[in-house]
Amino acid sequence: MKITAPTLLLDKSKCLANIQQMSEKAARSGVSFRPHFKTHQSAITGSWFRDFGVTAITVSSVDMAIYFAAAGWKDITIAFPYNPRETERLKSLTSMAAINLLLVDPSTVRLLGKSLDSEVGFFIEVDAGYHRSGMTLDHYHEMLDLLDIASRFPNLVFKGFLSHFGNTYKAESPAAVRNIYNCSMEQLVKLKDALSGTYGDLTLSVGDTPSCSILEDFGGADEIRPGNFVFYDVMQSRIGSCTPGQIAVCLAAPVVAKNKERFELVVHGGAVHLSRESICAENHENFGLPVSLALSGWSQPLPGCRVSGLSQEHGVISVTPEVFQSFEIGDLIGILPIHSCLSVACMKQYFTLQGELITCL
Amino acid sequence: MKITAPTLLLDKSKCLANIQQMSEKAARSGVSFRPHFKTHQSAITGSWFRDFGVTAITVSSVDMAIYFAAAGWKDITIAFPYNPRETERLKSLTSMAAINLLLVDPSTVRLLGKSLDSEVGFFIEVDAGYHRSGMTLDHYHEMLDLLDIASRFPNLVFKGFLSHFGNTYKAESPAAVRNIYNCSMEQLVKLKDALSGTYGDLTLSVGDTPSCSILEDFGGADEIRPGNFVFYDVMQSRIGSCTPGQIAVCLAAPVVAKNKERFELVVHGGAVHLSRESICAENHENFGLPVSLALSGWSQPLPGCRVSGLSQEHGVISVTPEVFQSFEIGDLIGILPIHSCLSVACMKQYFTLQGELITCL
Numbered sequence: 001m002k003i004t005a006p007t008l009l010l011d012k013s014k015c016l017a018n019i020q021q022m023s024e025k026a027a028r029s030g031v032s033f034r035p036h037f038k039t040h041q042s043a044i045t046g047s048w049f050r051d052f053g054v055t056a057i058t059v060s061s062v063d064m065a066i067y068f069a070a071a072g073w074k075d076i077t078i079a080f081p082y083n084p085r086e087t088e089r090l091k092s093l094t095s096m097a098a099i100n101l102l103l104v105d106p107s108t109v110r111l112l113g114k115s116l117d118s119e120v121g122f123f124i125e126v127d128a129g130y131h132r133s134g135m136t137l138d139h140y141h142e143m144l145d146l147l148d149i150a151s152r153f154p155n156l157v158f159k160g161f162l163s164h165f166g167n168t169y170k171a172e173s174p175a176a177v178r179n180i181y182n183c184s185m186e187q188l189v190k191l192k193d194a195l196s197g198t199y200g201d202l203t204l205s206v207g208d209t210p211s212c213s214i215l216e217d218f219g220g221a222d223e224i225r226p227g228n229f230v231f232y233d234v235m236q237s238r239i240g241s242c243t244p245g246q247i248a249v250c251l252a253a254p255v256v257a258k259n260k261e262r263f264e265l266v267v268h269g270g271a272v273h274l275s276r277e278s279i280c281a282e283n284h285e286n287f288g289l290p291v292s293l294a295l296s297g298w299s300q301p302l303p304g305c306r307v308s309g310l311s312q313e314h315g316v317i318s319v320t321p322e323v324f325q326s327f328e329i330g331d332l333i334g335i336l337p338i339h340s341c342l343s344v345a346c347m348k349q350y351f352t353l354q355g356e357l358i359t360c361l
Numbered sequence: 362m363k364i365t366a367p368t369l370l371l372d373k374s375k376c377l378a379n380i381q382q383m384s385e386k387a388a389r390s391g392v393s394f395r396p397h398f399k400t401h402q403s404a405i406t407g408s409w410f411r412d413f414g415v416t417a418i419t420v421s422s423v424d425m426a427i428y429f430a431a432a433g434w435k436d437i438t439i440a441f442p443y444n445p446r447e448t449e450r451l452k453s454l455t456s457m458a459a460i461n462l463l464l465v466d467p468s469t470v471r472l473l474g475k476s477l478d479s480e481v482g483f484f485i486e487v488d489a490g491y492h493r494s495g496m497t498l499d500h501y502h503e504m505l506d507l508l509d510i511a512s513r514f515p516n517l518v519f520k521g522f523l524s525h526f527g528n529t530y531k532a533e534s535p536a537a538v539r540n541i542y543n544c545s546m547e548q549l550v551k552l553k554d555a556l557s558g559t560y561g562d563l564t565l566s567v568g569d570t571p572s573c574s575i576l577e578d579f580g581g582a583d584e585i586r587p588g589n590f591v592f593y594d595v596m597q598s599r600i601g602s603c604t605p606g607q608i609a610v611c612l613a614a615p616v617v618a619k620n621k622e623r624f625e626l627v628v629h630g631g632a633v634h635l636s637r638e639s640i641c642a643e644n645h646e647n648f649g650l651p652v653s654l655a656l657s658g659w660s661q662p663l664p665g666c667r668v669s670g671l672s673q674e675h676g677v678i679s680v681t682p683e684v685f686q687s688f689e690i691g692d693l694i695g696i697l698p699i700h701s702c703l704s705v706a707c708m709k710q711y712f713t714l715q716g717e718l719i720t721c722l
Contacts, residue, residue: 081627133627133677311493329468
């Protein structure tokens with residue numbers, strides 16, 4: 001494979017190891033594994049999960065559900081608040097796969113219930129501290145209202161409670177991740193205990209990548225739904241979810257200019273390739289970690305180097321004098337992305353190190 | 362047009378007014394108008410420029426040059442440092458259109474010169490203070506080396522000096538933009554004066570959107586290359602390049618949840634739709650400005666409201682109590698993007714208010 005322009009590379013062996021590690025952990029912990037497919041966004045990468053016994057998946061949009069249903073997945077949770085504008089597309093989807101939805105508001109349940117002509121499962125989305133969407137424990141009576149309305153529609157099947165502990169992404173240490181997980185789970189377990197008598201066997205579905213990577217015991221959870229772990233990224237490595245060596249995707253970017261006064265490499269590789277996601281590390285904005293590329297993969301992050309600037313097509317990489325000397329215009333340099341989900345969404349395709357093209361939704 | 366999922370809308374009349382205003386200003390100021398097509402990225406939108414007499418364009422990648430050459434554009438400047446890995450594609454491009462390149466390093470000129478079998482124009486890219494790429498005045502002797510090497514290859518035709526004053530994007534006022542422009546132009550004029558005797562009629566090509574929008578007199582410049590002005594965005598409105606009413610693109614996003622304690626609307630519309638670009642306004646991170654949508658277009662930004670959070674598919678909009686009351690789950694809300702170039706790159710297509718689909722590169 002001759003790389004001439006920014007190209008996203010996948011180290012398939014790292015990716016498979018990430019999938020294996022997480023599926024084994026789920027099995028050890030006695031929880032179901034329903035991986036989120038929003039990171040890799042590809043039917044091909046998705047198919048690799050089948051070898052690890054995965055039969056149920058999570059997605060974040062109706063579009064993504066349709067794409068993976070067409071690829072043969074028969075059990076899909078759309079982990080996004082139900083959008084009443086998509087009822088017709090949702091209905092066509094139910095003939096392709098068993099679908100679970102998130103409901104967060106009693107007022108829309110009646111609308112949905114009236115429209116359905118076949119069964120869908122639903123979870124109540126719980127906000128356990130992330131404060132993005134979902135109902136908090138303070139809304140317990142609204143949850144009961146919601147369940148009461150839903151119970152009038154036999155096509156609406158209550159499955160349990162689902163939560164995304166997205167506040168772990170801001171955690172500064174594994175201990176902080178554990179703390180968020182335990183506080184959040186406590187609330188979910190309380191809800192399940194309160195309603196199991198009435199509704200029978202309910203599922204608690206959780207599982208952001210930091211929690212799933214760092215914890216060994218998912219105490220109380222029935223199902224985990226991590227997504228990012230399939231590729232990991234710089235943000236996850238900083239939280240402590242993975243080592244830099246587990247990051248499975250890397251942007252290959254051609255060096256197009258060098259600035260010797262500032263020890264900077266300019267590359268073709270910008271915000272339309274990596275996304276504008278950044279982290280602040282040691283008071284510097286960082287848009288990615290440079291690595292050396294070889295045919296067999298890439299190196300550990302080059303010490304003292306970072307992507308310090310990013311515009312639409314340009315990346316600026318601040319490097320050490322030694323690294324500066326070792327790259328010439330026309331060379332390729334690798335960049336580990338800050339947020340792999342967004343880099344994949346930007347690039348829409350990637351290549352394995354063996355040169356296999358993997359297309360996305 | 363029934364909108365069910367996040368959809369980028371274009372107000373064509375605003376877009377045409379933006380093009381007209383800039384093309385008239387260029388004519389008044391006696392400079393050539395070579396608009397950058399990296400913002401709209403569409404052959405259809407590009408075709409509208411022909412009615413304003415535009416025949417020469419700017420792009421930021423070889424891919425984009427090939428796309429617009431195929432759409433019939435015959436005079437294209439690739440405003441990105443020449444990437445030696447793309448020489449073969451560049452050569453095939455020269456049979457489709459007259460191409461200008463940027464050169465920033467003497468060492469690659471020989472390589473390029475040897476490969477070419479037909480003429481390409483080239484500019485020396487000048488760093489006049491932005492410090493992304495380009496040669497500074499301190500590199501005057503390297504510029505002479507570069508020109509000396511280039512002069513041995515008849516297919517390399519020296520056109521002049523090109524600079525992107527990208528530091529205007531960080532300017533806090535129109536006065537600051539004018540100041541950056543004038544300081545930067547002074548350096549370019551000095552270079553042109555020094556080399557016109559030897560090289561004849563040289564072109565000074567400049568033109569970021571803030572400078573081109575705010576200045577009336579481009580003193581010394583021969584050509585302007587603004588791009589973002591075609592749609593503008595929240596960032597440009599904050600700099601003072603445009604009014605919010607001139608912003609020609611808007612993401613229509615379905616409201617999927619409401620949080621009455623925090624006065625927040627949750628929408629389907631996230632980082633994969635708007636990009637992660639943000640500005641900091643009044644100590645708050647802002648990912649977009651909400652507006653009300655109507656069939657005929659959209660309102661001014663809703664006072665006191667902003668997109669306060671953005672994940673892959675979710676947007677969280679902080680609103681006033683009045684606005685909170687006026688939106689229900691299932692409604693559409695509009696979001697003016699912080700950086701329209703990146704939102705277009707994320708969405709890859711947009712619709713006019715009349716329902717015409719406009720596809721992108």
